[in-house]
Amino acid sequence: MSDVVLTGGTVLTPQGPEDGDVRIAAGAVAEIGTNLDGAAVIDCSGTWIGPGFVDLHTHLREPGHEWKEDIGSGSAAAAAGGYTAVVAMPNTDPPTDAGHLARYIADRGRRTGLVEVVPAGTVSLGRQGEKLAHLDELSDAGVTVFTDDGDVVADAGLMRQALDYLAGRDGIVAQHAVDTGLSRGGSMHEGAVSSRLGMYGIPAAAETVIIARDLELVELTGGRYHVQHVSTAGAVAMIAEAKGRGLRVTAEVTPHHLMFDDTALRAADPTYKMMPPLRSSEDRSALVSGLQSGVIDAVATDHAPHAAHETDVPFEHAPNGVIGLEWAAAVVNTIAGLDMVAFFDRMAEAPARIAGIAGHGARVAPGIPANLVVFDPSVEWVPSDTVSQSTNAPYFGVPLQGRALVTIFRGEVTARTGSVPTEVS
Amino acid sequence: MGPNESRRVLDAGDIGRATRRIAHEILEQNRGSSDLFLIGIHTRGAPLATRLGEAIEEIEGKAVPVGCLDIGLYRDDLDLRPKTRIGKTEVPEDLDDATVVLVDDVLFTGRTIRAALDALSDLGRPARVQLAALVDRGHRELPIRADFVGKNLPTSHDERVTVRLSETDDDEGVWIERGGTA
Amino acid sequence: MNHFLTTEDIERADLDSLLGEAQEFVDVLGRPIPKVPALRGKTVATMFFEPSTRTKLSFEKAAKALSADTMSFSPGTSALTKGESLKDTVQTIRAMGVDLMVVRHKATGAAWRIAEWLDIPIVNGGDGAHQHPTQALLDCLTLQQRFGALDGVRIAIVGDIRHSRVARSDIFAFTTLGAEVTLVGPRTLLPSDLEGWPVRATEHFDEVLEELDAVYLLRVQAERGGTSVFPSLPEYVRRYGLTRERYARLKPDAAILHPGPMNRGVEIADAVADSPRSLVLNQVTNGVAVRMAVLFRLLGGDHDV
Numbered sequence: 001m002s003d004v005v006l007t008g009g010t011v012l013t014p015q016g017p018e019d020g021d022v023r024i025a026a027g028a029v030a031e032i033g034t035n036l037d038g039a040a041v042i043d044c045s046g047t048w049i050g051p052g053f054v055d056l057h058t059h060l061r062e063p064g065h066e067w068k069e070d071i072g073s074g075s076a077a078a079a080a081g082g083y084t085a086v087v088a089m090p091n092t093d094p095p096t097d098a099g100h101l102a103r104y105i106a107d108r109g110r111r112t113g114l115v116e117v118v119p120a121g122t123v124s125l126g127r128q129g130e131k132l133a134h135l136d137e138l139s140d141a142g143v144t145v146f147t148d149d150g151d152v153v154a155d156a157g158l159m160r161q162a163l164d165y166l167a168g169r170d171g172i173v174a175q176h177a178v179d180t181g182l183s184r185g186g187s188m189h190e191g192a193v194s195s196r197l198g199m200y201g202i203p204a205a206a207e208t209v210i211i212a213r214d215l216e217l218v219e220l221t222g223g224r225y226h227v228q229h230v231s232t233a234g235a236v237a238m239i240a241e242a243k244g245r246g247l248r249v250t251a252e253v254t255p256h257h258l259m260f261d262d263t264a265l266r267a268a269d270p271t272y273k274m275m276p277p278l279r280s281s282e283d284r285s286a287l288v289s290g291l292q293s294g295v296i297d298a299v300a301t302d303h304a305p306h307a308a309h310e311t312d313v314p315f316e317h318a319p320n321g322v323i324g325l326e327w328a329a330a331v332v333n334t335i336a337g338l339d340m341v342a343f344f345d346r347m348a349e350a351p352a353r354i355a356g357i358a359g360h361g362a363r364v365a366p367g368i369p370a371n372l373v374v375f376d377p378s379v380e381w382v383p384s385d386t387v388s389q390s391t392n393a394p395y396f397g398v399p400l401q402g403r404a405l406v407t408i409f410r411g412e413v414t415a416r417t418g419s420v421p422t423e424v425s
Numbered sequence: 426m427g428p429n430e431s432r433r434v435l436d437a438g439d440i441g442r443a444t445r446r447i448a449h450e451i452l453e454q455n456r457g458s459s460d461l462f463l464i465g466i467h468t469r470g471a472p473l474a475t476r477l478g479e480a481i482e483e484i485e486g487k488a489v490p491v492g493c494l495d496i497g498l499y500r501d502d503l504d505l506r507p508k509t510r511i512g513k514t515e516v517p518e519d520l521d522d523a524t525v526v527l528v529d530d531v532l533f534t535g536r537t538i539r540a541a542l543d544a545l546s547d548l549g550r551p552a553r554v555q556l557a558a559l560v561d562r563g564h565r566e567l568p569i570r571a572d573f574v575g576k577n578l579p580t581s582h583d584e585r586v587t588v589r590l591s592e593t594d595d596d597e598g599v600w601i602e603r604g605g606t607a
Numbered sequence: 608m609n610h611f612l613t614t615e616d617i618e619r620a621d622l623d624s625l626l627g628e629a630q631e632f633v634d635v636l637g638r639p640i641p642k643v644p645a646l647r648g649k650t651v652a653t654m655f656f657e658p659s660t661r662t663k664l665s666f667e668k669a670a671k672a673l674s675a676d677t678m679s680f681s682p683g684t685s686a687l688t689k690g691e692s693l694k695d696t697v698q699t700i701r702a703m704g705v706d707l708m709v710v711r712h713k714a715t716g717a718a719w720r721i722a723e724w725l726d727i728p729i730v731n732g733g734d735g736a737h738q739h740p741t742q743a744l745l746d747c748l749t750l751q752q753r754f755g756a757l758d759g760v761r762i763a764i765v766g767d768i769r770h771s772r773v774a775r776s777d778i779f780a781f782t783t784l785g786a787e788v789t790l791v792g793p794r795t796l797l798p799s800d801l802e803g804w805p806v807r808a809t810e811h812f813d814e815v816l817e818e819l820d821a822v823y824l825l826r827v828q829a830e831r832g833g834t835s836v837f838p839s840l841p842e843y844v845r846r847y848g849l850t851r852e853r854y855a856r857l858k859p860d861a862a863i864l865h866p867g868p869m870n871r872g873v874e875i876a877d878a879v880a881d882s883p884r885s886l887v888l889n890q891v892t893n894g895v896a897v898r899m900a901v902l903f904r905l906l907g908g909d910h911d912v
Contacts, residue, residue, distance in 0.1 A: 195800035196615075198736030198775055199715050268716025268737075312694050312724075314714030316735070498635070498643035498673075498903070511628045511903070547640045 003030070003038035004413065006374060006406070008045035010340065014363045017340050022049055024370040027411035031366050042406055042413075044374050050344040051361045052084025052371040052407060053329060054351035056145070056174075056252050057228060057300035059321070060086070060117070062108065063101075064093025069305035069389045071105065074325070075114035077303065077388040079414040081326040082404025084371035085116040085352065085360040086303075090127075091150040097122040099137030106142065114414045116371075118357055120145040123153050123162045123173060132161060139169045144356040147174035149228060152210055154180055159214060163223030172250070172354065174226040175214055177235070178276055182206035187316050189262045189277040197268055199316070202277055204232040211238050218247050226354060227251040229302050231276035233286030240295045250354050252300035253287050255324050255331035256394060260284070264394070270311050270318035271394050274302075291336050297350040301328045305390035323388050326418060327395045333377055333402030340377075348373075374406035387420055431587070431602035435576060440559065440590075440597060443575030444473070447557050448480035450573050454555075455524055458485050462520065462551070466529045466541050467495045467512040472592035473559060474528040492516040494527075499540035520549030526573075530588040532558035535569035560599055562586050610722045611901050612731040613738045614780040622747070622783055629748050629893070629900035636672065636896055645907050646675035652705040654680045654697065655732065656712040661867060661891070662732055662742075666709045669898035675906075678705060693717070694724050701725050707906055710734075728905035736770045742866055743776035744897040747784060749890050750821060753862050758785030761818055765791040765847055766825030766874055767836070769798050773866045774825060778806055789815055792847060795836045796827075812847050821862040824849055824874045840873055847874070854879045862886050 007021040011032055021036040022029060060074040069077075071088075078086050088105055090096030096105065102119040109117020121138035125131045127148050135146065146166060153159045153175060162173050183202040188194050190201025211227060215238065218225045227239060230253050242249045256274060261284045264272040272278055290296040304321025311318050324331075329347060332338065338346065344363075352361020359369040381403055383395045407415040414420060435443070455461060458481055465474030471493040478491040495512035527541055538556060545554065557573040562580045578601065580586060585602045589595075614622075635643055651670040655663050663679070670677045680700060691699075697708065707728045710718045715735030722729040733739040747757070754760050762781055768774040768790050781788050782805040790797055790808040797808055809815060827843055837843055844850065849863065854876070863875075863885045871877045879885070 190799060192800045192802050195798040196775070197715050198770065198772060198798075201799065267719060309692065309694075312720075313692065314712065314717040314720055316714045317693075495631075497907075498645040500645075510624060511631045513631070514634065543644065547638065547643065549639075 003040065004408065004411070005036050005038035005041045006044045006049055007036065007041055008043060009047045009049040009374060011364050012048065012050035012340060012344050014365050017048075022364060022372070024372075024408065024411050027370055029364055029366055029368050029370050029372075032364060042374070044406070046378065047374045047376045047405060048340050048343070049364060049372060049374050050340070051348040051352070051363065052373045052409065053082045053347045053404075054355070054357060054361050055083055055086040055301050055303070055325065055328070056226075056298055056351045056355055057149070058086040058088055058303045058325065059091070059305065060088045060105075061305060062092065063104070068307050071108040071117060072112050073387065073389040074303070074305070075109065075112045075117065076420040077323065077325040077386065079114045079407045079409065079420050080387050080404075080418045082329050082373040082375060082407050082415075083115055083325060084373070084407065084409045085118060085357050086325075087118045087120050087145050087355050089149050090120050090122045090147065095122050095127045096120065096138070097125050097127070097133035099134060099141040102138055102141040102143050114420065115409060116357065116360060118145075118355060119143055120147055120174070122146065123148045124158060127151055129154055129158065132158070132165070135162070135165055135169075135171070139171060144171050145174055145226070146171055147176065147228065149174065149176045152176050152178050152180060156213060156217065160217045160221060163217055163221040163225065167221060167223035170224070170356070172224040172226050174228050175210065176228050177207045177210040177214070178202070179206040179209050182209065187273065187277070188265050189279040191262055191280050193262045193265050196266070199268075204234055204279060204283065207232045207276055208234040208238060211235050215242050215247065215249070218242070218249060219245075222248070224248045225250075229254050229257065229276055229300070230287060230290070230296060231257050231279050231283060233283045236286045236290040236295055239290075243295065250297045250350075251295070252298045252351075253291055253296045254300060254302045255328040256322055257284065257287055258291065258335045259331050260394065268315040270313065270315050271322070271392070273315060273318050273320055274322060275320035288336055291332075291346060292338065292342070294342075294345075297346070298354060299328060299332050299346050300351065301325050305388055306392045307390055308392075311392050321392070323386065323390055323393050325388070326386060327383055327393070327400065329375060329404055330381075330400040330402045331395070334400050370408050370411040372408045373404050375402065376405050377402045379403050387418075431600045433598045433600050434578060435560075435599035437597040440575070440599070443559060444476050445480050447573045447575060448477055448484060451477070451526055451555075451557065452481060452484060454572065458487065458489050460523045460552070461489050462492065462523045462525045463489060464492045464494050464516065464525055464527055464545070466527060466537060467493060469530040469588055469590055469593055470528045472590050473530060477528060477557065490517045494541055494544055496537060496540040496544050499543045501536065501540065514544070516548050520545070520551050522550070522552045524553050524555065525551040526555045526557050528557045530559045531586050532556070532561045532571050532574075533564060533586075535565045535567035538569050539567055559588065560586060609905070610718075610729045611740055611905065612718050612722065612729065614740045614743045614776045614783070615738070617780070617783060619783050622780065625744065625900055625904065626748050626751060626897075628903065629744065629897040632896040632899040633893065635899070636892070642672050642674060644674045645903055646670070646673040649675045649706040649906050650678060650704060651675045651707045651709065651902060652678040652680060652700055653709045653732070654700065654711070656682050656693075656710070656717070657733065659711055659733070662711065665891075665894045666732065666898050668895045669902055672895065673899055673902055675902070678703070693721075697721050697725060701727060707902065730901060730905070733772055736772050736775070738776045739772040740776050740780075741894070741898055741901060742773050743780035744901070745890055745893040746777055746823070746864060746866075747780050748893045748897055749864065749886050750781075750786075750862070752889065752893075753886060754820065756785070757781065760786045760820045761789070762786050762821045762823060763789045763791050763812075763815055763819050764823045764825065765812060765849070766827050767796045768792055768825065769796050771825050777823065778804065782806070791815065793837050812853070816853055816856055817858065819857065819861055821864060822849060822857065824863070824865045826866070826868065826870055827874050844873060849875045849879050851876050851878055854882065857884075864890060867891070
């Protein structure tokens, strides 16, 4: 490993943004200064240099669904987007409900060597929603985020048990807040567009009834609770209120919910089919404000690859979800107008803190592991391809502002302007 | 004549005289107007048929039934043409055993007349069908000829013949224009 | 026009000219030889993934009256049940040399997607609860034959509008032609969000009955997808059925329409269904004519004027 020097950027130090150069050696940040020199010099003028992004919500699809994505291609997409760590969702086949499965995933990530793959564990055994998964084993294997994502933890009793148990082990329960009864038969937001299309919709209440119930349980247990992919103005208000009362609640929002609303669905195009669905323009505004104010702590991609033959079907039959690792930072920069400090907080610091991932999401200072991103906030570009195995993205052809130019993982450059030079294993 | 120049070859007066002459010829050939039907082919054949009907009524003292035919549904060259709107087809009475005189403004390749004959055969069984054309510009692609012609106008293929009538346009006459096909 | 998928964005001038041509086709269908050679050599495929007898037959008759050849697809006997995707199915049929496809499918937007995948004109024969545009055309034609121009004509659409593609197509077509449309039904059967719709809506049929020029009745089912949408059929008849008593209170020249098939004794009383004010059979005849107009518009000619 040779020295890499990043010159001329604005560096996010523990004291705040400072113009300067960063020298990296032996996998760590060696020094921050001016006029630094080294074996490999990368001109970073006009860019922000900060902690590599951390994604709280990625579907790597391995084991079990490798025709959509695997840990190799998913890691490459993450690196291309400026990420150095991702939390891998456990709705794999088999689902990550036991320690050895978590260890397998982490190991695969290590051997690929492009990002830190942090496995999440399920809340319930087999994601069946009935009994607790092997939470103790998972915890011992390093799992801190527990979720049945893809499905809601519907049973209040089970949710209470999980919150209670994990409070003692400093784990966090992340909820996919979509009530099954209210969402039955629906494939898009219940509103003006669903009414025009004659399609069953999923009302905003499907999200808020679950959060309302869960917040009572958070209060009862004192546990840690995280709301995944917030989509409604109502939820944002509830989260603000809960935080105000001192409950240990955090929340994430996806880039696609920040950028699009249900008018994107007027032509019933499966490209915009997600769960939770894209909602009204009022909901979208509330999400953007929520992220700006910090009520929503983090951006999480919910990167959900699906093969082309699966999405080339009528809307109702299409699977939910879009990929997003490569463009999340650009979308957030284009839509939310965050300053450098807030940007890195939502994209890296807060996610790392919520998931308890050491060595990532830290401000740049000598001695920290070199997991960094060089982000140009002004470059304008239009996405046209992807390194993911799947191509189900709503961003092709959409003008964006901002791009991760260099991603550095453990001191090695893993991506330059969207391309991943390292051979993926 | 230079490119895209047009010259008028018939004026309103010429059209009026030709119409009256054709009316006389029709009556002479058919020995009067009994069982006679005039059917104009859209678009400009229709007003011409009406004018012929009026001329015949003036000469004979009795009216002759006049109808119109749209051949849009019978063309054999639909794929080569822009999409057309369908016009009215109105055939006032029973055509069976009648003498039908089809009336059109310009006789060219003959394909319009072929389509008109197909359309006519779906509407009834006339005893005979004759053809009156205001202008015959030659270049037939099918074995079709006019029984009554207002004016023979030899043209080259790249010339365009335009007919305007006061019922459908705001001028009256026949023009030849170089640099188009019609 | 490359496809005929929805009435939501059709311009009035287009609609008027299409209806004018449809009326010409009504005349063609009345001739001793009700057939023209306009689409000879073309093949029209009816792809009905959702069962239907009347609409399918109507399209087939329309194609044949234009001298086109027809090909018919229905799901029960096909590879679709063996797991072939919709895209593969339609591409296979297209490869057999089909010039136009009429598609009916339970999934909203199916016709839109097929129009993206194939290079031939697509006609939407009904997608989910979204649109059934040729039904709207024949309804407009039937009403025009009765009333002339529809400006200011008061039409009520009564019944399960929420789940009706016929209603959605009619609403946009009728209002484009200047009619005043009122939706009548219980709240559970009206669309969930009516913002921006060019209509009035009411749950009280009796309050609007006497001002109506036309009543358009929709077929009603008490259960939809396993949940009951209103208490009972007798309750529905009492509040929304076109009973003999309501019929008597209608304007003497008011017209009655129904897309069929009728639930006699539910949305429409038996005697009323056969009354002289019912235009239901005209609707059926006009159905063939409007479908001829649509097929001719899409296939009769190489490019748009």
